[in-house]
Every structure is written in C-alpha cells, then in structure tokens.
Amino acid sequence: MPHDLRFAVRQLARRPWFSAAVAVTLALGIGINTTVFTLVNAALFKPVPLPGGDRLVTVMQERISDPGHMQAVSLPDFRDYREQNHCFADLEAAGQNQGVLSEENNPPERFNLGTVSSGMFDMLRTPPVLGRGFSSADDRPGAAPVLLIGYDVWQKRYGGARDVIGRSVHLDGKPTVIVGVMPPGFKFPNNEEIWRPLVPTAEREKRGRRSLMLFGLLKPGLSQSDAQGDLTVISSRLARAYPKTNRDLTALVQTFQQTFNGGPIKLVFLVMLGAVGFVLLIACANVANLMLSRALGRSREIAVRAAIGASRWQIVRQLLTESILLSSLGGVLGLGLSTFGVRAFDNATQNVGKPFWVQFTMDWRVFAYFAAISVLSGIAFGLLPAWRASRVDLNSALKNGTAGGTFRGGRLTGALVALQFALTVVLLAGAGLMMRSFLTLQRINPFVPAAHLFTARISLPDGKGERYETPESRIRMHDRLEARLAALPGVDQAVLASDFPGLGSQTRDIEIEGRPAPNPKQPPRVAPIFATPNYLATINLPLLGGRALRDPDGETGHEAAVVTRAFAVRYWPGELPIGQRFRFLNDGKPGAWITIVGVCGDIVQDPQSPNPPPVVYLSDRQEPWAWLGLMLRTPGDPAALASSVRAAVQAIDPTLPLFEVQSLPHAIEHNNWFLKVFGSLFLTFALIALTMASVGIYAVVAQSTARRTREIGIRMALGATAGSVVRLVLSRGLRQLAIGLVIGLGGALAVSQLMVHLIGAESPRDPVVFGAVTGLLVSIGLFACWLPARRAAYVQPTEALRSE
Numbered sequence: 001m002p003h004d005l006r007f008a009v010r011q012l013a014r015r016p017w018f019s020a021a022v023a024v025t026l027a028l029g030i031g032i033n034t035t036v037f038t039l040v041n042a043a044l045f046k047p048v049p050l051p052g053g054d055r056l057v058t059v060m061q062e063r064i065s066d067p068g069h070m071q072a073v074s075l076p077d078f079r080d081y082r083e084q085n086h087c088f089a090d091l092e093a094a095g096q097n098q099g100v101l102s103e104e105n106n107p108p109e110r111f112n113l114g115t116v117s118s119g120m121f122d123m124l125r126t127p128p129v130l131g132r133g134f135s136s137a138d139d140r141p142g143a144a145p146v147l148l149i150g151y152d153v154w155q156k157r158y159g160g161a162r163d164v165i166g167r168s169v170h171l172d173g174k175p176t177v178i179v180g181v182m183p184p185g186f187k188f189p190n191n192e193e194i195w196r197p198l199v200p201t202a203e204r205e206k207r208g209r210r211s212l213m214l215f216g217l218l219k220p221g222l223s224q225s226d227a228q229g230d231l232t233v234i235s236s237r238l239a240r241a242y243p244k245t246n247r248d249l250t251a252l253v254q255t256f257q258q259t260f261n262g263g264p265i266k267l268v269f270l271v272m273l274g275a276v277g278f279v280l281l282i283a284c285a286n287v288a289n290l291m292l293s294r295a296l297g298r299s300r301e302i303a304v305r306a307a308i309g310a311s312r313w314q315i316v317r318q319l320l321t322e323s324i325l326l327s328s329l330g331g332v333l334g335l336g337l338s339t340f341g342v343r344a345f346d347n348a349t350q351n352v353g354k355p356f357w358v359q360f361t362m363d364w365r366v367f368a369y370f371a372a373i374s375v376l377s378g379i380a381f382g383l384l385p386a387w388r389a390s391r392v393d394l395n396s397a398l399k400n401g402t403a404g405g406t407f408r409g410g411r412l413t414g415a416l417v418a419l420q421f422a423l424t425v426v427l428l429a430g431a432g433l434m435m436r437s438f439l440t441l442q443r444i445n446p447f448v449p450a451a452h453l454f455t456a457r458i459s460l461p462d463g464k465g466e467r468y469e470t471p472e473s474r475i476r477m478h479d480r481l482e483a484r485l486a487a488l489p490g491v492d493q494a495v496l497a498s499d500f501p502g503l504g505s506q507t508r509d510i511e512i513e514g515r516p517a518p519n520p521k522q523p524p525r526v527a528p529i530f531a532t533p534n535y536l537a538t539i540n541l542p543l544l545g546g547r548a549l550r551d552p553d554g555e556t557g558h559e560a561a562v563v564t565r566a567f568a569v570r571y572w573p574g575e576l577p578i579g580q581r582f583r584f585l586n587d588g589k590p591g592a593w594i595t596i597v598g599v600c601g602d603i604v605q606d607p608q609s610p611n612p613p614p615v616v617y618l619s620d621r622q623e624p625w626a627w628l629g630l631m632l633r634t635p636g637d638p639a640a641l642a643s644s645v646r647a648a649v650q651a652i653d654p655t656l657p658l659f660e661v662q663s664l665p666h667a668i669e670h671n672n673w674f675l676k677v678f679g680s681l682f683l684t685f686a687l688i689a690l691t692m693a694s695v696g697i698y699a700v701v702a703q704s705t706a707r708r709t710r711e712i713g714i715r716m717a718l719g720a721t722a723g724s725v726v727r728l729v730l731s732r733g734l735r736q737l738a739i740g741l742v743i744g745l746g747g748a749l750a751v752s753q754l755m756v757h758l759i760g761a762e763s764p765r766d767p768v769v770f771g772a773v774t775g776l777l778v779s780i781g782l783f784a785c786w787l788p789a790r791r792a793a794y795v796q797p798t799e800a801l802r803s804e
Contacts, residue, residue: 001467004321011322022287026330026377028688029283031337034370036276036681038342040269044257048357051125052217057224058259059091059214059231062252071254072210072597075200075244077238078117081251084234087227088216090123092116093198094189095211098459100657101157101194102170107650108657110459113171114192121148124188124216130154131165131180139197142232145176147526148195151184152376171196172461173655187356189215190260208245216253228253260355268678275430275685278423280373284687285416288695291323291382292413300311303550310604316387324375325383331374338370345677381791413700414732418740420693423772426561426751427686432769433752434679441502441672444604447502447540453631453664454638455500458649460626474624477652482532484648485632490641492634493538497531498625502668504606505529506611509585513569513593523585526567526615527605530620536562536600538633546578546598553597554619562598567614578680584679594618608672631664638663690780693740698784701733705788712792722793729792733785741777 012019012362047053059081060070073081073093082091099113127133128148138146147169149158158164166177176196187193203209218227231251238246261269339362348358460468460477468474472551478496485494499505509523517523527537533549554559561582568577577596584591606612632641646658662670669676705712712725748770 002320004283004318005323005325007318009325009658012325016052018290019329022290022326023330023333025283025286025692026327027333027337028692029334030282030327030331030370030373030377031281031334032341032685032688033276033373034334034338034366035341035345036269036272037369038338038362038366039345039360040273041363041369042358042360043261043269044266045365046359046363048256049359050357053357055089055218055220056124056256057216057218057227058254058256059216059227060252060254060259061235061249063248064250065248065588071249073212073214074207074210075198075204075212076207077210077246078212078214078237079297080235080417081231081234085216085227085229087219087222089219090119091214091216092120092123093214094120094214095198095213096190096192099171099194099196100173100459100461100655101153102655102657103168106157106240107646108655109157110657110659111150111193112187112191114189114195116195116196117198120188120215121182123215126183126186126188128180129183131178133180134195134197139199141200143197145171145174145199145201146179146197147171147176147489148180148182149178150182150187150193150319153193154181170655173466186357189213189256190355191353207242213259221541224255228545239514256357261358266676271430272678273639275427275682277767279425279685279692280377280687282420282423282696284377285420286692286699287326288381289413289416289696289700291319319377320382325380327374327378327381331370331664334374335470338692343683346758348677349673352670365422379773387592404672414736417697417700417733417736418743420502420696421737421740421777422744422747424686424689424693425741425777426747427682427689428773428776429748429752431679431682431686432773433766434675434682436766436769438672438675438679441607441668441675444502444607445539447542447601447602448664449540449633450501451662452634452636453539454634454641454645455664455667456630456642456645456658456661458630458658460628460630460656462626468626471624475621478532478620478624478628480632480650480652481628484652485630485645488632488641488643488644488648489634490634493534494634495532495535495538495631497529497629497631498534498619498620498623498627499529499605500629500631500663500664500667502604502607503671505615509592510582511585513581513583515571524571526582527613527615528584529605529615529617530623530625532620533618533619535631538631539603541603542601544599544601545576548598549617549619552621554621556592559592559622560597560619561592561594562617563596563598564600564602564615566602567616568599570614594622628659690777693777694780694784697733697736697781698787700736701729702788702791704727705792710793725793726786726789729783729789730782733781733789737781737785741774745774748773 017773032275048056050056059073061077062071062075063069072095075093078091082088085091093116095115097113097115098110100108101111102108106560115530116134116137118139121127121133131148133148134146137143149164154160154164158167164178164181168175171194182195198204198212204211217228218224228251229252235246235250239249257266266361272406342360342362460474462474468477481496482496485491486492505527507525507527510526511517511523533551533553536543536548543562546562549560549562552558563577568575571577572580576599578598580596581593582596583593600617603615605614605615630645632638632645640663645661649656649658660667712720712728715725715728
C-alpha cells in the first residue's frame with residue numbers, strides 16, 4: 001500500500017490539470033453534501049446543547065383512536081406521570097404564551113413567555129448568570145409572583161444593569177419581581193425570552209384543561225422506548241381512573257427534533273439531502289468518465305504491468321488508490337466550501353423563528369459523514385473504470401502503441417452521461433418549481449398598494465376580569481383606536497382587521513340557506529376576514545355589486561357580509577347573491593344568519609394553501625377580536641409611521657405594546673422566507689449539476705471524436721462534407737442527451753408531487769417550468785456536442801490520416 005500511495009501521488013503530480021479538474025468536481029459534490037448534512041444533523045439529529053441533552057425528551061399525549069393527533073398535558077396528569085414513572089431522573093412541565101412587560105418610564109414590550117415548573121432549570125443544570133432561579137416555594141398557591149428574564153431582554157430592555165434583580169415590574173398588568181437573568185443564548189424550550197413559575201390555579205387543576213408540554217431527563221442506560229412503555233402503562237391507569245377526561249388518551253415520548261422539527265420541516269430537509277445526493281452522483285459520474293478516458297491512455301502501461309506479473313487485483317488496487325487520493329483531495333477542498341455554505345445558511349435564517357437549540361455547527365456526526373462520502377466517492381467513481389481498465393488483451397495492447405489500445409468504454413461513458421442529465425432534470429425541475437412559487441407569491445394581488453401599507457398588531461387582554469373582557473369594551477377600543485390612527489399625519493386610511501391581505505386567515509364551516517351540504521360531515525368552508533368598513537377601499541379591492549360594509553353592519557340583528565366573486569360563482573353561478581344568507585357552524589352549532597350585501601373582486605388570501613376556501617368580509621363589530629391587526633395606508637414610506645402609531649396606541653392604553661411592526665411587503669417576504677432560502681439552495685444545486693453534466697457530455701463527445709480522428713479523415717477523403725461530419729459526431733451526444741431527458745422528465749414528474757406538500761403548489765406539473773428546463777438542457781447539451789463536432793469538421797484529411 002505505501003508503494004501504491006507513492007506511485008499514485010507521482011501519477012497525479014504528472015497530470016496536474018487532470019487532477020485539479022477531478023478535485024474541483026468532487027469538491028463541489030462533497031462540499032454541498034457536507035453542508036446540507038450539517039443542516040440536517042442540526043435540525044433532526046444533534047442533541048439539545050444543554051447538559052444531558054442526549055437524554056432529554058418531550059412528553060405529550062395523543063388520542064388512541066387518532067394516532068398522530070398530539071395534544072398538551074394537564075397539570076394533574078403531569079403530577080401523576082412524575083410520581084408514578086420509573087424511567088425519568090427528572091420530569092418537568094412548561095407552557096408557552098406571550099407576556100407583556102411594562103413599568104414606569106419604559107414602554108411595554110411583548111415577549112415569548114414560558115410558564116415552567118420550579119425544577120425545570122435545575123434539571124437542565126443551567127443556573128442564572130445573575131440572581132437566583134426558581135425554588136419550590138415559587139410555584140405554591142399564593143406565592144409572590146417572580147420572573148426570570150433572558151440575557152437579551154436584560155441587555156436590550158435594561159441595558160445590562162445589575163440592579164435589575166429585585167426590580168418590580170408588571171407582567172400582563174400584575175406586579176412581579178425579577179429574580180434572575182438566564183445565560184446568553186438560553187431560550188428553552190422554544191425561543192422563550194422570559195419565564196414565570198407554574199403556580200397551580202383552580203383552572204389549571206382541572207384534568208381536562210391541557211396546556212403543558214413535559215420535558216424529561218432519562219435515567220442513564222434507559223431509552224426512549226423504555227420511557228414510552230412506562231408512561232403507556234400509567235396512561236392506561238389514568239384512563240381507567242378518570243374515564244371522562246382520559247379514556248382515549250395515551251402518552252407520547254419523542255425527541256426534541258421529532259416534536260419541534262417534524263412534519264413539513266423534516267420533509268424539506270430530507271428532500272434537500274436527497275437533492276445534494278443527486279449532485280454527488282452527477283459528480284461521481286462525471287469523474288468516472290474522466291477516469292475512463294484516462295484509462296484509455298494508460299492501456300499500454302496497464303498491459304506492461306500485467307505482462308511482468310501484476311495480478312488483476314494489484315492493478316485495480318493501484319487505480320483505486322489514485323481514485324481515493326483524488327476524492328480525499330476533493331474532500332479537503334469541499335470541507336472549506338461547506339464551512340462557507342453553513343455560515344451563509346445560518347445568516348439567512350437568523351430572524352425566522354429558528355429554535356435556539358438548532359445550531360448549525362459541525363460535530364463528530366458531520367465529520368464521520370464527510371469522511372465516509374470522501375472515501376466512498378473515490379470507490380464509487382474509481383471501481384468500475386479500474387475494473388474495466390484491468391481487463392487487457394496483452395497481445396493487441398503491446399502491439400498497439402496508440403491511445404486507443406484495446407479498451408472500449410463507449411457504452412459505459414454514454415450511460416454515465418445519460419444518468420447525469422437525468423438527475424439534472426430532476427434537480428432543475430424542483431428548483432424551478434420552488435423559485436416560480438416564490439416569484440408568484442411576490443406578484444400576488446397586484447392591485448393591493450403593498451408598498452404603501454404599514455402593518456402592526458396589538459393584543460388586548462381579554463381574560464376573565466380583564467379590562468377588555470367583554471365584546472362591548474373591545475368595540476369601544478376599536479372605535480377609539482381607528483379614529484386616532486386615521487387622524488395621524490401622513491395617513492390616508494386606517495383600518496383594523498383580523499388578517500392582512502396575502503398572509504392567510506382562519507377557516508370556518510358554514511351552512512348556506514336553502515342549500516344543504518351533500519355531505520353533512522364536509523360542509524362548505526370560507527376564510528372570514530373581520531375588519532372595519534373601509535378595509536376594501538384601503539387595499540383597492542373593487543366592489544362588483546351591492547354595497548360595502550357600513551354602520552350598523554355586524555351588530556346583533558344586522559349581521560352582514562361582502563363575499564368575493566369566487567364565493568358567489570361557487571354557490572350562486574350566473575347570479576348576484578345579494579340578499580342571500582349563510583351562517584357559521586361553530587363546533588356544529590349554527591350561529592346567526594348573515595346577509596350578503598355586496599360582492600367584491602377575488603383575492604389570494606392564503607397563497608400557501610393548494611385549495612384555499614373563498615374569502616368573505618365581515619364587520620369587526622360582529623366579532624371584535626382581541627388579537628388585532630392595524631393597517632395604515634400612506635403616500636410615503638410606511639416605516640416612518642412606526643413611532644407615531646406606537647405613540648397613538650400608548651396614548652389610549654399605555655400598557656399595550658405594538659409588535660410585528662413592518663410594511664406589508666416585508667411581512668409577506670418574512671412569511672415566505674423558506675421558499676426564498678430553500679429555492680435558492682435548490683437552484684444552486686441544480687446549476688452546479690447542470691455545469692457538471694454539460695462538461696461531462698462535452699468531454700465524452702470530444703474524447704470520442706478524438707478516438708475517431710482517423711475514421712473522420714477517411715470519410716472526408718472519400719467525399720464526406722463538413723455537415724455530414726458534424727451530424728455524425730452530434731448523433732451520439734444527442735442520443736445520450738435524449739435518453740437522459742426522457743428518464744429525467746419521468747423522475748421529475750414523480751418527485752415534483754412533493755412540491756404540493758412543501759410549497760402548496762396548485763400544479764406541480766407546471767408546463768412553464770418543465771418547458772424551460774427541457775429547453776435549457778437541450779440548448780446547453782447541443783452546444784456541448786457542437787463544439788467538438790465543429791472542430792472535427794475542420795480537420796484536414798491529410799492530418800487526420802497521419803494522426804495514428
């Protein structure tokens with residue numbers, strides 16, 4: 001082996017350009033594979049970066065009759081699980097909400113709030129960096145309210161002042177004392193920023209009130225399946241003891257990754273890992289073709305080795321050593337590329353709600369994967385050429401000193417080229433569908449003056465005993481707020497709405513008067529938007545018939561709606577449904593009849609849904625929401641309104657924070673960030689694959705043409721024209737291209753069905769995308785074949801006949 005390695009180094013040094021071409025090709029394939037595996041590892045496999053994170057699991061409940069339907073755990077169930085289990089060293093509980101911090105001379109702010117059992121941070125072995133953590137006395141009934149704040153909150157809101165410990169603040173309007181500051185980067189369990197203890201209340205003591213997720217630290221030596229079996233037994237016991245609330249429930253033990261990064265997110269990462277696997281296959285096929293070409297030139301050398309006693313295995317071993325050395329060199333270069341790629345992806349996903357424990361860094365899993373693909377790639381692209389090269393006919397090889405020798409790899413090289421193009425078609429089609437969906441989303445609702453719309457949200461505290469508990473109090477707040485916002489300088493129109501255009505909405509079942517649903521279990525559905533009357537005028541949505549909403553629409557006895565044309569056409573085709581009625585079905589119970597007073601144009605409200613229900617607009621008086629959206633239209637820059645809008649809200653209620661402050665285009669872009677990021681990644685992979693495939697077909701055609709130089713000379717000497725020579729050379733390359741396109745289009749049609757789940761595409765078989773991909777590949781493939789064909793057509797017959 002040392003002799004083989006030394007000889008391989010000398011061989012690669014003798015052909016530096018060949019070695020560089022192979023190394024760069026492999027660096028691209030190995031680099032992006034290592035990059036994507038680093039991302040997948042961080043999101044799906046790497047333990048939570050906390051002490052004992054490899055033993056940390058989540059516990060929720062699911063219905064036995066509906067597996068996969070997860071739900072939270074009640075406080076009494078949590079106590080029973082903790083007291084009766086035998087697999088957990090610790091078991092703690094947490095609930096997630098939002099909380100508003102307010103105090104004098106400091107404007108209120110809304111933060112992600114975690115409500116945790118007192119032993120949570122002790123279980124995680126993560127004490128505060130300042131002050132103290134929670135004690136068992138903090139979560140007893142009647143305990144004085146205390147609060148832990150995150151490091152970022154401490155720095156940004158309190159300037160890192162150490163006297164923050166012991167400071168009295170208001171949390172959701174209730175006096176609370178800050179007792180500690182958590183370490184930098186700690187946001188357990190899912191990007192919480194502040195924490196309060198889980199204090200039992202009469203409401204929380206109800207076994208049917210489920211609002212907690214449990215987090216357990218497994219005992220050393222025990223597995224997730226052990227804990228699952230243990231809690232299943234306890235769940236069965238609870239179901240017998242409390243049949244009214246627990247009859248159909250069982251515990252579900254999962255890893256963090258399964259809980260927080262399952263479903264579509266997991267599918268996206270796995271599809272991306274499959275895509276870069278295609279790129280590595282293309283790189284290996286390309287390099288295999290290069291190695292086959294090189295083997296042609298070494299056929300005499302290999303024959304001499306065999307003649308002096310080298311066995312076939314020794315020849316294969318020598319050639320494989322060269323291949324693995326090349327793949328290792330490419331791997332080193334690829335590792336540098338992957339470091340850059342991981343950093344770029346991390347920067348692109350900083351402000352999209354990524355869980356704090358997802359850290360895109362390399363660990364032993366990544367390096368093991370990197371080492372494996374580096375070695376296996378060398379074997380993959382080197383084994384078949386080495387095996388074919390070791391099959392020599394000594395007589396003909398030693399008699400023939402030409403480059404051609406006796407080795408023939410035409411069919412194999414053609415198959416590898418077809419494979420490259422087939423895989424490239426699949427990648428380009430997937431990337432094209434993603435990018436087209438992103439561009440389409442940027443162009444939805446062109447009539448909406450998005451660049452001049454300011455959006456923000458407030459949340460009115462409407463719990464029991466709160467100042468906005470009743471619908472009447474919320475309506476009064478809506479009226480005051482709308483009037484004050486409309487009076488701000490630079491504001492043309494101001495509306496309050498449950499949802500903004502193009503950013504989704506809730507959906508509800510309805511019953512249409514006089515038109516019973518064919519299937520009562522699947523009633524018609526609509527997407528209702530509750531807004532102040534001038535909503536349609538603010539977004540330029542035209543009224544096609546009837547009238548717009550106005551006072552007193554929405555009040556009891558005056559329930560009214562404006563429906564979109566899509567709604568009208570679906571249920572009243574060919575007529576204007578003014579005066580027709582429908583009503584909401586809330587958990588099967590019908591509400592008041594709502595009269596249609598107008599029909600407006602269509603709008604795309606939920607662009608990520610493959611089959612969204614039609615939109616209807618109702619007055620905010622009918623359902624005065626506490627979760628309230630503010631939308632202001634201005635002739636200038638929407639960002640300039642932020643301070644004046646915040647001041648207007650504070651003037652009405654100084655305890656209400658303004659959040660999600662942004663222009664409508666920024667809100668839409670943030671909502672669709674994954675399409676932009678992952679679409680760009682897939683496009684990058686596809687372009688790299690296209691480059692490799694193009695170079696591959698060029699190299700194969702050029703090499704094949706070079707081997708046929710003498711034949712071409714004879715043909716031209718006998719009267720063949722330049723055009724016939726071009727057609728002769730093109731025929732083989734185009735045949736390989738056609739085979740690759742047919743196979744690739746079939747694979748792309750199958751794979752593109754995943755786009756429905758990933759991006760909500762209405763038609764994954766987009767003719768524009770598939771037509772563009774086909775045209776691009778045919779054009780590039782033709783050009784790659786035409787270059788060597790053109791060169792062959794201008795070879796002088798005398799030179800061609802002397803070439804061998």
